[in-house]
Amino acid sequence: MLQEHSRLFQRMMFAGDFVLTIVAWILAYLIRFELLVPPEWVPFERYLYLLPWVLIVASLVFWSTGLYAADRAQRISSLVFAVAKAVAVELLVVAASLSFYRALSFSRLMLILFGVLTPTLMILYRLAIYSYVRRARRQGKFVRRVLIVGAGTVGRRLQQALEQFPWMGLVVVGFADDEKQGPDILSGVADVARIVDESHDTDEPVDDVFIALSLSAADHIANLIEDLSSRLVHVCMVPDLFQFDVLNSRVTHLAGLPVIHVIDEAPIQMGRFWKRAVDIAFSAVVLTLSSPLLLVLATAVK
DSSP states (O other), rough: OHHHHHHHHHHHHHHHHHHHHHHHHHHHHHIIISSSSSOOOOOHHEEETTTTHHHHHHHHHHHHTHHHHTGGGGOOHHHHHHHHHHHHHHHHHHHHHHOOOTTOOHHHHHHHHHHHHHHHHHHHHHHHHHHHHHHHHHHHOSSSEEEEOOOOOOOOOHHHHHHGGGGGGGGEEEEOOOOOOOOEOOOGGGGGGHHHHHHHSSSOOOOOEEEBGGGHHHHHHHHHHHHHTTSSSEEOOOOTTTTTTOEEEEEEEEEEEEEEEEHHHHOHHHHHHHHHHHHHHHHHHHHHHHHHHHHHHHHHHO
């Protein structure tokens, strides 16, 4: 669900970063060789020839570092850190790879300027988008109202998850439950269709219904789906599996059918092991690629 709502957001961010990388590269050249007094002027065509490689490296690094992950949009601090980390890795890989390009004496100052301009433009771009979306949602735009059927453990966790990612625009209007009581309980399960119909007669209609009932309520779920099938509403299932002693559960797909792995035979620690292995392999590759640059820096210091 999170991935579906963030797909357009990710594409927008990637396209913007792609363009901003080009802009930052051009601005870095203009500042270094046009505004500042260079020891030796270099035509722009020579740096323009390297731009495709810079874009390829930037695209691969930005995706591999998780810059476009859904949780990057939660806080400004995490956003700035993610952008800074991605650009730092990009600069390291670009500098290490360009050290093998003997035909061009690359300007270190231009690379530094590029490293400052790129994250600055990317962060400003994100802040502008977030500000526009936040302002629009205060006006009721780009908002989808959610009714959760089932106020148990899963229903409450679903509410917290939606509140954790406000940029998705999914706003919980309340719950429908036969057993729970509270100010946010709008009706019983049997009255969900009525709540949906009444909301569509107002300016704040219910757009999504999340069914978070236990598997023991299969009859209620079947009746609810049948009632909502004739309504203009998006219905999603979030099965309550907390009644079982689940271990390392996950969801996969088989020929288009969702398969819930209630107990996974793979040990829980295997996920951490593979993540650590990937981190070590990535660090080894980065160090190998950056070794020529480090050698040059060490020689220059001496």
